[in-house]
Amino acid sequence: MDITRGVLIALALVLLGLSVAFVAPFLQFFLLAVLLAYLLEPAQRRLTPRIGARVAASLLVLVATLALLIPLVVVGQVVVSEGLSLVRQVRQGDITLAQAEQVIYGVTGLRVDIAGTLQSALSDGGTQAFGSLLGAFGAVTHLFVGLGLTVFLLYYFLKDGTAFMAWLRRTLPLPDHVQNELYAALDDIMWAVLAGHVFVAVVQGVLAGIGLFVVGIPSALFWTAVMVVLSLLPIVGSFLVWGPAVLFLIANDQLLPAVFLLFWGSVIVGLSDNYLRPIVVDRYAQVSPAVIVLGLVGGITVMGIMGLFFGPIVIGALRATLDVFRDEYRSPPGT
Known part of the structure; x- marks a missing residue:
């Protein structure tokens, strides 16, 4: 390798490192674009x-x-509002889990204090999360700058x-x-x-959310957003939310809604995963569930958050x- 080539490669590596450092603070928005x-x-x-x-x-x-930002802001506002309301109710003791604790004791023989544990965790987490108004202002500023950068980059990515690629x-x-093959x-x-x-995760989460709305689970929209994210995990997915919701209904003597939610989650939501996912995936490439979970x-x-994609x-x-x-x-x- 001659000196000129070595110098050019070294210079390219240095500039690449600097470019990565420049992009890193706004990596989420760059990847979104x-x-x-x-x-x-x-x-x-x-x-x-x-x-x-x-x-x-x-x-x-x-x-x-218009198609993504406005619905995202509206839904996000409702989800955050319901989430904060749920946190406030747990903190104040308005949501009691005594019957659920009795069910756990009857099945396992263990005494658990779910409400007390949640109240303690939320109290500690809340103190740390909202302790600095300046930090919150900086996060909001970073968000708006990042979204502006996303729009700017998206325009040039499309135009150029x-x-x-050439x-x-x-x-x-x-x-x-x-x-071409690559x-x-x-x-x-x-x-x-x-x-x-x-x-498929969005469809699954929304279907499971409909079941929560029908049986009257509190903060159903908030839990629907959680299930959309959890549905990215194969096998378990939205069950991590609607499964405990069934137990919650049983613990509160709502047997008919519990049976309906169990049927809805097992059959309707389950079929959407078993049939819709293979139909869509087989059109493009076979991706192992191990790749999805590890990724x-x-x-x-x-x-x-962009690591989800x-x-x-x-x-x-x-x-x-x-x-x-x-x-x-x-x-x-x-050979």
């Missing part, structure tokens, strides 16, 4: 020949902002996405057919995770890359 750009890219590609890349990108950014193809030291595999993984797991847990730890994608992309490498560069038989 990437995710939205990927989802909107087909529409951008169809609109560009008709109205131009700039107008198409502006229109899609506006539509995405085709040019960026530059990437020219820059990467890989033959065109290898890049991009196709990555595209399958992206859609398998987004359509086959995220979309979710590791992704949230490393990336935060990108964690499984990263691990799935590793498998896709290794598959392309095996098919392209494995030694022929007999």
